[in-house]
Amino acid sequence: MSAIRFDKVSHKFDDRTIVSDLSLDIECGDFVSIVGSSGSGKTTLMKMINGLITPDHGTVYVNGVAVSEMDVVELRRGIGYSIQGNVLFPHLTIEENIGYVLSLKGLSREQIAARVTDLLHTFQLPDDIRQRVPSQISGGQAQRVGIARAYAAEANILLMDEPFGAVDAITRYQLQEDLKRWHETLGLTIVFITHDIREALKMSNKILVLHEGKVQQYAACEEILRNPAVGFVEDLVRMSH
The missing domain is CATH 1.10.8 (Helicase, Ruva Protein; domain 3)
Structure with a gap:
């Protein structure tokens, strides 16, 4: 069973589409990094998981249950949430x-x-x-x-929105190493937002690349590196070298 599932999810702010007809599954135990430019829908997508944002269309499922059908307080108590500066x-x-x-x-x-x-x-x-x-x-x-x-x-689910953005490079490196180990030893499903494709490749087993609210590619890190699906992903991969 998927830990998190997005089924044809769309959302707008005013007249601007933030997420457009997005469907994907995050399996239990995955470490998924979401990468994309500012305004690409990364944080909006994450906030749909713990009910902070309700999609205009489609359904988000957590552990097989629609978020819209869950008690939002109980939902959030069962999901860890860590942001920049914490x-x-x-x-x-x-x-x-x-x-x-x-x-x-x-x-x-x-x-x-x-x-x-x-x-x-x-x-x-x-x-x-x-x-x-x-x-x-x-x-x-x-x-x-x-x-x-x-x-x-x-x-069992940990949401992290650019959590290491406010620390120095040495501390960031150590936290990255530690988080990878905690992910494995604690059996967590982690959704991790970052602007840094190198951080995503280092930390994750899968990467979700968003641009203007649409999925450009969702695949294992090796696949992202070997076969970038579109020019936008290819540009990100080039930045990682």
Whole structure:
């Protein structure tokens, strides 16, 4: 069964078509990077997965169930969402940030503390940051905290919208390496937006190339490199060298 399915999905903002008659499946365990120019529909597509945007036409399915038929709160609690800078709650401690979704699920303070300990270990964060606030940790640590928070309720789908855009090159490289490992060890399905085709090729097993709301190519990385389907994809591949 597909983790995520788009069935003839279209959406407009005002009179501008953002996504046009798009159909594709993201299988369980895939790491799919979405690449395209600004305004190509990348973020719109991602926000349809967790119900932040409702398509004008067509249906989005998550784990075989139409998003339109799901309780949106429960849907979002079951999907991790990480964006550039991660937008941690500045007034909450790191432990409170990571445990936020768990508190909404009704776990006890002791259960949350134990889960936070596990997550700090999983995402290679020192235990002594748990009582700090976001302004007291590094950018790389903040990014890891954001991913830990996204995964806290053991979501099997993780949506990431240019999450590494605000960190330095060295930190970005290490986060890329770590995310690849977490994807494999945790069995996640990851949808990852990036403007950088080299990052997409490094991280993913599949790449979705969008341009003006239409799929230019959706294929394994090797296929993208060997057989770019259209000139737009060929130009992206050339940029990767």
